[in-house]
Amino acid sequence: MRLLRIFNKKVKFSSIRYYSVVRQGFEYVNEDDVNYFKSVLGERNVITDEEELAIVNTDWLKTMKGSSGVLLQPSCPSEVSKVLSYCNSRRLAVVPQGGNTGLVGGSVPIFDEIVLSTKRLNKILSLDPVTGILSCESGCILEALDNKAAEYDLMMPLDLGAKGSCHIGGNVATNAGGIRLLRYGNLHGSILGLEAVLANGERLDMMTTNKKDNTGYDLKHLFVGSEGTLGIITKVAVQCAQRPNSFHVAFLGLESFENVLKTVQSAKQSLNEILSSCEFMDDESMECVTKNLGLRLPIQRHPFYMLLETSGSSSYHDEEKLNDFLEKSFNSGVILDGTLTGEPSKIKDMWALRERIAEGLLRDGYCYKYDVSVPLSKFYDLVTDMRERLGSSVVRCCGYGHLGDGNLHLNLTGEIFDPDVFALIEPYVYERVGDWKGSISAEHGLGYKKRNYIHLSKSQSAISLMQQLKSLLDPNGILNPYKVLPSFK
Ligand SMILES: Cc1cc2nc3c(=O)[nH]c(=O)nc-3n(C[C@H](O)[C@H](O)[C@H](O)COP(=O)(O)OP(=O)(O)OC[C@H]3O[C@@H](n4cnc5c(N)ncnc54)[C@H](O)[C@@H]3O)c2cc1C
Structure with missing residues (x-):
């Protein structure tokens, strides 16, 4: 019996949408398999209901769609062990899934792989x-x-x-x-x-x-x-x-990216041990959260913004340091505008402006997401370059990210997924990052979407050793196939 189901008709299956990929020779789940899983996990924890499966077959961005017919929910490591041992002997492919918030298509099946959720392993x-x-x-x-x-x-x-x-x-x-x-x-x-x-x-x-x-x-x-x-x-x-008992957040407006870089350097010097976050957002990102989510900026509009967080053990000491840093930055003209708070509710509001950008971007329709490491000197060049390259073929081209770690989130949005726009973005964007000796994945991993570009960030000998390790630990290739490495065998 083939438990193949079709969901969410608006989104094309991942195996067709991004690039064509052929199903490897895994077995199909049959009724005996389902009965075995039920004997180990209990009836309720072997899910074949279409609506519940639709959720685990689709990723957070709603850009990836698989067609798994079975969701398994073990409650302890020994159940995971029994299930995997069985799947391996039957050559059934398995996708481990946690909260399914991954952004590179790693947590959802490409074809009919079994989804193994860890949500009941929660002790x-x-x-x-x-x-x-x-x-x-x-x-x-x-x-x-x-x-x-x-x-x-x-x-x-x-x-x-x-x-x-x-x-x-x-x-x-x-x-x-x-x-x-x-x-x-x-x-x-x-x-x-x-x-x-x-x-x-x-x-x-x-x-x-x-x-x-x-x-x-x-x-x-x-x-x-x-x-x-x-x-x-x-x-x-x-x-x-x-846990620090004193938190402060400063939200700053700046005129140029050059001044953003100056501020990173001076923040590290002046705030030193109390600096806990150094985030960056451009005006397009802030326009997105204000327009699409109705959030309010605490300062006037500027081309660039920074969110600096300090955390430490003495509120008085931290606030004094931050005030001193801000005063110097204003006086030198590096920062044009800014506001500082130690009030928890205001801190939360300021963080929401940064943390809800991903959610806001989705309201445009479709989001092409890139999360890369680039040298700080090139950090914003990638955004301006893509803006010029794509012009009006995208709704939005914005950049934000963990500036303190050299990690840029480059995001481009459109009303729907457009293969012609996609072809303009990839592989170009990864090649630029590769040219600059950055990493094509600063966070999130490679998953399904980035796996074919691993060679731009890793040497051939390193990839080959990864393939050997994969073969050693998972000779039948049942664990999360079509992900991370370009081809397993
Ligand atoms: C709004 C938003 C903000 C985000 N911000 C960040 C950020 O700042 N930094 C960042 O790094 N990421 C960020 N992410 C991405 C995502 O949240 C992280 O990658 C997170 O670590 C994924 O955890 P998860 O439980 O949802 O894993 P899933 O999405 O379920 O899985 C991710 C990958 O891990 C594998 N996996 C999951 N659980 C296991 C397990 N127990 N054993 C083996 N493999 C497993 C899956 O097979 C898949 O390949 C963000 C995502 C969203 C939606």
């Missing part, structure tokens, strides 16, 4: 208030973990706009960055241990909580950023940060 296992180490299952929602950490004056070392939906397992699988990376670094540093279930069902226990452990190869790093292609992450141990 917090321990939180040590002295070391700040939190151990949990991979389906815990990031915001829920942060709330738990807050009870102990701790904080998750990462924060992103999707925190209310994304899972910590998805964060680790994509090596998520976000707005705290400037201060706390990426997840290769703050994930101390993890457990992953390999394609053959074997549970690989790397759940150490030692900050220092130099015994052999540190295999957990293979899974950080592996996007579900090497194993399913079932548990993680995270080093939380001490």
Whole structure:
């Protein structure tokens, strides 16, 4: 029995829309398979209902669509292990899915792959208030973990706009960055241990909580950023940060990108240890959130804006430092306008202007999204270049991002997906980034959408070793096929 279903007729299947891809020789799910899954997970956790499947077959951006006929919801690592072992022996392909907030099409099937959701793997296992180490299952929602950490004056070392939906397992699988990376670094540093279930069902226990452990190869790093292609992450141990008790946010208006760069440098110098975020938005991005979402800017319109956040342990000290920095920047003419707040509700409003851009862009219709690392000297050139190249063929061409980390979010919108516009954007945009020795994926990973451009950021020998590792850990290629690597065999 073939459980193939068709949903969401407006969006073309991903296997046709972006570039043609051929289904690999996996088996199709049959009735015996469904019965086996039910015997392991219970009837309710093997979902074949069309409406529920439509949700997991479509990505957050509503640009990717698969046709899976089965959603599995295990509740513990041993269930994940049994299911994977079975799928491997039957050669059934599986897509691990966390909160499904990924933006490169990694979390949804391309054809009829089984979707394995981690949403029931949601137990917090321990939180040590002295070391700040939190151990949990991979389906815990990031915001829920942060709330738990807050009870102990701790904080998750990462924060992103999707925190209310994304899972910590998805964060680790994509090596998520976000707005705290400037201060706390990426997840290769703050994930101390993890457990992953390999394609053959074997549970690989790397759940150490030692900050220092130099015994052999540190295999957990293979899974950080592996996007579900090497194993399913079932548990993680995270080093939380001490929760600052004083937060301030400054929202600034600037005339030129040159002045934006000057402000980054002086903010790092003057605010030093209390600078926790350094974000950048252009006027097109702000026009989008004001027009499409009805948000209000706290200052007049300017070509460029910056959002600086400080966090520390003494409000008086932090505010004094920020005031001093702002005064100098105004006096030198580098900043034209700005406002500063330490009030939680106003801080939230200012962050919303930055964090809700992605949502606002979707209201234009279709969004072509690029999340790249570029040298700061070239940071905004990519936006102006694309603006010139695309002219009126797009509704909007805007740039914003984690400036402190050299991470640009380049976004272009149109009313609908247009293959001719798409052909003007790709591969051009990736080639420019490659020419500048940037990375075609600063966040989010490669997923399905970017996998064919990996050679622009990684050497052939590195790609070849990745392919060998994939073959070693998942010889049948059942885990998240058609993702990350250009071809597996
Ligand atoms: C509004 C918005 C803002 C965002 N901001 C940022 C940002 O600032 N920084 C950033 O890095 N990202 C950002 N993202 C992207 C996204 O939220 C992150 O990539 C996030 O880490 C994905 O987590 P998830 O649980 O939703 O994973 P999913 O989308 O479900 O999956 C992402 C990938 O990880 C794999 N995966 C998921 N769970 C597991 C697991 N347990 N084991 C193995 N593989 C797994 C999937 O197969 C897929 O390849 C944003 C997204 C949105 C919608």
